[in-house]
Amino acid sequence: LGHLGQAVRRALEQTRLRAVEQEALGAQQRSEDRFRALIEHSADVIVLLDPIGTVRYASPSVTRLLGHLPEQLVERPLFDLIHPDDLKPVRSAIVRVLGRGRAGLLIEARLRHSDGTWRWCEGVPTNLLATPDVRAILVTFRDVTERREADAARAGLAAIVESSGDAIVSTAPDGTILTWNAGAERAYGYTASEVTGQPISLLVPPARADEVLNILERVGKGEHLWHFQMTWTRKDGTPRDVSLTLSPLRDATGRVSGISAIARDITTLRRAEELLRLRARQQEVAAYLGRSALAGVDFDVLSAEAVSLAARALGVDHCMVLQVHGPERMVSVQTGARSPEAAASWMISMSEADFEGCMQLYDGPVTIEDVRGNGHIEMPLLTQLGVQSGMSVPIHDARRTYGIFGAYSVQPRLYTRNDLAFLQAVATVLAACWGRRDAFTVRTDLEEITLPNGAEALPDSGSGASQWRLPPAARPARSAIRPGPVSSQ
Template sequence: MSFNQSENQNVFQQTGGVPLPDTSLPAASVLVTDLQTELTNENRFRALIEHSTDVILLSDREGNYFYASPTLERVLGYTPEEFIQFNGFTIIHPDDIPSIAQAFQTLLATPGYSETRQFRGLHKNGSWRWVEATATNLLDAPGVQAIVTNFHDITERKQAEEAQRLLATIVTHSDDAIVSKTLEGMITSWNGAAANLFGYSAEEAIGRHITLIIPPDLRAEEEEIIAKLRKGMRIEHFETVRVTKDGRNVDVSLSISPIKDRQGNIIGAAKIARDITERKRAEERRSMLQAVSDLLASSFDQQIMLREIAGLIVPAVADYCRIAIVDEQQQITDIKINHIDPQQLELVRALYEQYKGRANTLHGVQRILETGKSDLVSTISGPFLEHMRDNPELLRIIHALGLQSYMGTPLIVRDRIIGAITFSSIQPHRHYMPDDLAFAEELASRIALALDNARLNREVQQARDQLAIILQGVADGIIVYDKNSQIIYANESAAQLTGYASVEDLLTAPPMSTVARYEVIDEQRQPFPRSQLTHLRVLAGEREPEAIIGYTYKVTGQLERWSLVKSRPVNNEQGEVIYVITIVHDITERVQAEHRKDEFISMASHELKTPVTGLKGFTYVLQRRLSKQGDEQSLHYLSRMDAQLDKLTKLISDLLDISRMQTGKLEFLQAPFDLDSLIIETVENVQAATSTHHLLLEGKADVQILGDKDRLGQVFINLLTNAIKYSPQAGKVLVHLSRDEEHAIVRIQDFGIGIDASHRQRIFERFYQVTDPEGKTYPGLGIGLYISKEIVERHHGWIEVNSRKGKGTTFSVILPLLQG
């Protein structure tokens, strides 16, 4: 029998040959008979093959296919015509070829033998599909003579098996406990992580109810969980507590999913339990540290702080604790204890008393205070108790308390021991470990810092109270501004000097209300610019500004008072101004006295000016008459009298200038002039009047100055005459001209007696004179430098002085250049 494929029709034919009888020639006759009667059977067989879910293949002994059933196209995508062009091994995955080749050889060697293999076949679309094939050696079978292979697609089954293996591997090796149960709560699976977490082996757990690991007070949770599972709901990250075989509670996060059968019915639940004990412990510790920090920041009362701290420690960290505080002599001044059972407090006190009187103790508060080191006993057992056998009462108390574990740590701040804190556990499952001690040390560090801050705060408060008493008795007004120019402190004198009935009125008054009530004026009785208020100048960057301020009551227009106001900054660690301290000194009487003096000087100067002018006229007339008479001696005396009249005239002029300055009536001309020409002219004039010193002029400025040339000439004459006057042993005075981008600089240097540092800051004050008990006193009223400073400042410049006693003095006049 043969099986031929031609034009998509399979036809079975039977051939046979018999010798025909012939006496003359041998002959063969072939009888070909169409087995029409078998066509019906053939059609049935073909329909069976073509509609089979398996692929049917026929191949020769070399593995070449000559028939493939139509199912092949559904399984691997090839038409039968395409497929029979391949060799059998062409579509097999390279990794599977060795196994299939070996099976094929075995198959060829054994007629009638069948071999089943699973391998990956190449789909027409390029993907690999898993197939399971059974090949039978029918090469010797009459009518077949082929290797008959039938196979079917098992890709989905292989994927499911792989997924199942992967899932089993994941479950087996998962760090999370994975447990499955029925809806009735019976445990059906239990992985290794579950055994590690809960302490039960799979053999012990499977078949038992899930309440095996649920604390009695939480069993209502299980009913709620089952109710949600019956509705098909998933439960994600549900945090709760479970109990282990040895009775310990563990914090877990549960994720629970319903398990369904093939029909989609919910038949159980799969639970993943993750141990979150360490995370919860870390959270609780962070929360406790924060609670301690908040508590310590909210109170500075040591008794309250210790009581609240002990309340936080028990029961979160310990079942009972002791906190001891010592003074600078390491003597305990305060001790606080707490216990979860208040009835046991007396035992805790008794325990401390036993330790306190014990020499060379190895543990406890006293030992920690002596050594300054932390202490940890994880398990209270034989070695710990051995050294206490000489004190039966101590052992009795320890056993009565049920002490299981202990740790303690000193309270240290700024390298000083201020106390100690001990933690004790009576729970069999709470044994302190090094990480617990590290947490206790962090807790102790915060407590120590807070206790020290409380002590410092008490000391500061005491000092503040004492300072307040002192400040309230100070005659000067003291005002403290914040960086927003808001008054945050003032004493009674400040309130009185600013016109308020009380400190409270001053503190609650709107900003700048003083300016609203008074017209504020400067020394020249001109309106005082708000920007020049000393506390605002500090906030603008000045270090130690001061000003004389007058207050005129707006209602009456009468001058109320004068104040000398000085401000100083208070900086933080970054150098930023956070407060401004302002001192207000009442100088009303001084200013009024000076005003009366100025009025007298003004009046006297005017009164003196008229007779002096007359005397000058008479000396001139007398000089001419004596010249004609040739009376040289009288002319000499007259010349000396005239010189004294010149000095008196200058003195009167200076006094008048001071008077005008005080009233703001000193007039200045504004005109550009050449500074070099002024200096040359001044030097020549002064040089002509002295024979003791040589004036040396160096450099040049080559600039124009806008101002009053005569007034500035008055400044330079004064500085040059002072240089000559105060350097009697020197023979020269240096005058140096220079400039920078914005200013002209005139330096006048002498090599005389110099100025001591104690006088240097005051030489520009009105009527100030340098007195030196050990040196020569030089006559003068002390008004020349005052006038010079005022003139230069009216030109928007300033004067600097650099001097050392016995080394000479250099005055520098800095003037702004004419712009444009």
């Protein structure tokens, strides 16, 4: 009976041990199943390599990443999949892991997909050769192709921004400058370090500060502003005309987190447009004065109009018609400014030296950057008006020079050939009108000569000059009639 009891106890103990063993095996199996499920459903690829880089195991996720079945990679060198340009750094990383043990550094390399394309992968090798259940180099890697492409796109965009000739600026919603590209540095003279953290109103004239606040508010509400024109100021105080494109910058939630501003300097364009308008205005003025001269407008009236209209058309401060009166060394001046009410007439007595200088202006067109130091003529009138620069042309026709037509500015200025051509066109109109007036004066003087007995007046033929019929005996031969010389004074 005693032996029977011992046998029963041994049987019970063996049964218990088998139950414990089965439980342990079941737990191990469940653990392995969980581990296998984690590996098989992981987005990361797991491969086990022997010391020379041959694949001993590849997780199923390798198919999603590289298009290869795991069994197609087993017993193949992993290095066969690596881009030639990345092979050396990958080998070096494996060697470092073998030498130092355990985990290595993060490495990036391109691996070939089954379709022949390349995928950027990021991985970490870990030395588990000394781990009994593994005895391999564990490499985990993931696809970072989209991230690399996004990084490249951002880098390309940043390069475009930095190389752009336009000023590209980003600000916080309140207008605080966050970024400032090289184009902005070139255009406005501030470095990025000088303006970062400063308000965008730093670039705007104080009188337009309220306008900036209104713009920030509009864009902060999501509005886009295209080709909005305003004036920005350089670091040296020079104003520049700019065309702005303003856009809201949104974060991942869609909230406006900043403002993008692209500023194109249009100062040169504005000046070109203004120059075109100025040329058109000059043509209109020259044509108008020409029509007035043909219509018989009196010279004094025409010259008064000419000086005011020419001043506005040229954008100068003053225009003048000057006439020198011979031995008396007197100069009569008809002056006009941009406003018609500023027109005036002057008579000035000059010194002999000034008279000689003035006479030189009769020789041809003259452009002077500094009238006060030109050595030709110094007139009290120009000094009083603060004139610094000017140009003049003679008023002449084929017979004589009548005077000088000048344009003057209180600022230093370079005058163009077009400016001079316009001034000459107006002077030509004035010369025609002046010559007609002198001719009329000569005809009137001739008519006042005592007529021979028997002469009678004829009706006006419409030519503008009176005609007379002489008796036959008093009528001279046609060949004897010659126009008298016109005085040069």
